[in-house]
Amino acid sequence: MFSRLKGVTSPCTLACRSVHIKEKGQPLILNPRTNKGMAFTLRERQMLGLQGLLPPKIETQDIQALRFHKNLKKMSDPLQKYIYIMGVQERNEKLFYRILQDDIESLMPIVYTPTVGLACSQYGHIFQKPRGLYISISDRGHIRSIVDNWPENDVKAVVVTDGERILGLGDLGVYGMGIPVGKLCLYTACAGIRPDKCLPVCIDVGTDNNTLLRDPFYMGLYQKRDRSQLYDDLIDEFMVAITGRYGQNTLIQFEDFGNHNAFRFLRKYREKYCTFNDDIQGTAAVALSGLLSVEKVIGTSISEHTVLFLGAGEAALGIANLIVMAMKENGIAEEEAYKRIWMFDKFGLLVKGRCLFASGSPFEPVKLNDGRLFVPGQGNNAYIFPGVALAVILSSVRHISDQVFLEASKALTEQLTEEDISQGRLYPRLSSIQEVSTNIAVRVTNYLYANKMAFRYPEPEDKSSFVRSRMWKCNYDSLLPDVYEWPDFAESPPKIVE
Structure with missing residues (x-):
């Protein structure tokens, strides 16, 4: 509840302990981290410039989840379901994880095995919005600057693939990005790891999949997979860049690399970095x-x-x-x-x-x-x-x-x-x-x-x-200040008048 503060002459004397936001108005709705859809309260709409930008109804997250599940039941095609579910993630992050946790038994086969394999094989055809960080062999020598482009300053977990052995589908190149994205969804849905602390990465060194090299919608380098020393140098540079920005204890999970590379990278890096290979x-x-x-x-x-x-x-x-x-x-x-x-x-x-x-x-x-x-x-x-x-x-x-x-x-x-x-x-x-x-x-x-x-x-x-x-929760936070820290020069806290 908002309160009027008697005796306070300037709002600058107050420090808010609640969720800190910089945006107002439409950017709040367009940002999946802050968007709550019609669950924004009346006071939030008034104070954050949202009044009139949403239908007048104020909904609970329960109703939003119910709408999702009702719409999903109308769909029979797994790929259509995948696109619909991941679309929710693009619009409303907390609702996305709420619906996953509501029915993880039914939805995990869609966001993960086996439907994620189908989604990867069609990744360029269903592409709507980029997720994660793409690093190509053409970027050698500049990997740290690319890592610095990632907007989050406190990443704790990285899942990386080079797309060579995606599930049982073989070499899918850049289309393999669906795997790190799906894995990190489960980091949050199953273990409460904050989504903003997670970074999916795809390393692009080409692909030996001739079908993809002829695919006009393929999103990666149109070249055969580079297996030279340049590839190893790229992975080395990547590991240094990630730990250089986020710290030596950043978790780096290797995923769906080819057999030979998977084993040798595990041997090479396990004593130098906080890393593991999930396939092994x-x-x-x-x-x-x-x-x-x-x-x-x-x-x-x-x-x-x-x-x-x-x-x-x-x-x-x-x-x-x-x-x-x-x-x-x-x-x-x-x-x-x-x-x-x-x-x-x-x-x-x-x-x-x-x-x-x-x-x-x-x-x-x-x-x-x-x-x-x-x-x-x-x-x-x-x-x-x-x-x-x-x-x-x-x-x-x-x-x-x-x-x-x-x-x-x-x-x-x-x-x-x-x-x-x-x-x-x-x-x-x-x-x-x-x-x-x-x-x-x-x-x-x-x-x-x-x-x-x-x-x-x-x-x-x-x-x-x-x-x-310390596990992240998917319930909505208030975007308005509700707890205040009084300035040091104040003799006593001002009275709060309801």
């Missing part, structure tokens, strides 16, 4: 969690299992490495653990029997002939990377070890309930992913401080309260 380490953590859940179902330790992989790419090797670590914790020698890992390049293994199934993309429930209903688990990295990222950011970590992902994997498994198991799930319900991510962040934060890996001091006593109190 995030996938490994969520897969290991599924295996740890199997322990609960069949009652045998992971160290007693033999694990068969079809293929030996980034994900498989990352998973295998983390499984070996888990077996070693159970008392199995490293060499013996390696003997229990098998990798095949093609053809699977078929057996007859009660199947424990999970996949990265959602599947419909399966009803057996005997009437039992099983719900396939979604072994999706989204269970892992948001919570890990939140813990890393809040703890000011400079390097991320594989043990962090082992702890995250354990924390995920611990949240699997008996009810989940009875339904055939190997992971908690996706609808609970915000709480799951929070608990993972608390577990990892405890681990980081216990092992002297955190650089944020003083160390918070209650890690759970610490994590939860």
Whole structure:
């Protein structure tokens, strides 16, 4: 509520503690960070130059969310849904995250796997407004000035891709920008990381996709992918530029790089920067969690299992490495653990029997002939990377070890309930992913401080309260001052007359 202040002769003697804004009028509506649509209050409209620029009705965020969900139900095409949802993000950021959190189970497959892959393949055709930072190999020697062009001064998390291996679709070049954008949406929706602290980046060194090189709507360099030393120099310069502007503890997540580059960059940078590769380490953590859940179902330790992989790419090797670590914790020698890992390049293994199934993309429930209903688990990295990222950011970590992902994997498994198991799930319900991510962040934060890996001091006593109190909320803030700080020369605060 606004109040008249008796005895105050000038508004310049007051300092506001509420949300600080510079714009008035239409810029507030055009900025997705400040736009609330028809949820601006009457007083906000009067004081901020919005009166008459909006219909007279004052709406709640609940009504706005209801309108969105009603409109979405009318759509059947996944790409159309993607365009509609991401359009909300362009107009009203807090409403966008509100609707994601309302129904994350239904909307995550649209903003992330699998629809984001379709969106990436059509990125130039559905392009409306640029998001993120684009850096090309032509920019070598000037990367820091490009990073300086980003308007946010306090970025905490960067997700970067070079577009060479987008999901199972291969080389999509600059079209791969949809992946960092989608990942960072989940940073916020699942773990409450402030959206203004997140930066999606696409590195453009060309593409070997001939279809894109003939596509008139392609938005990147029309050249074959540069695989020379210039490429490595570009990535080096990028890492220096990001940490030079935002600090050495800025989290840099590598995403959908080609297998060869993914592994060597992880080896190259993991001890120099606060970085991880989600395809290798995030996938490994969520897969290991599924295996740890199997322990609960069949009652045998992971160290007693033999694990068969079809293929030996980034994900498989990352998973295998983390499984070996888990077996070693159970008392199995490293060499013996390696003997229990098998990798095949093609053809699977078929057996007859009660199947424990999970996949990265959602599947419909399966009803057996005997009437039992099983719900396939979604072994999706989204269970892992948001919570890990939140813990890393809040703890000011400079390097991320594989043990962090082992702890995250354990924390995920611990949240699997008996009810989940009875339904055939190997992971908690996706609808609970915000709480799951929070608990993972608390577990990892405890681990980081216990092992002297955190650089944020003083160390918070209650890690759970610490994590939860710093998670971004999607409810609307008042854009008007409501709390005042009295000037030092004032003998006593003026009386407030309602």
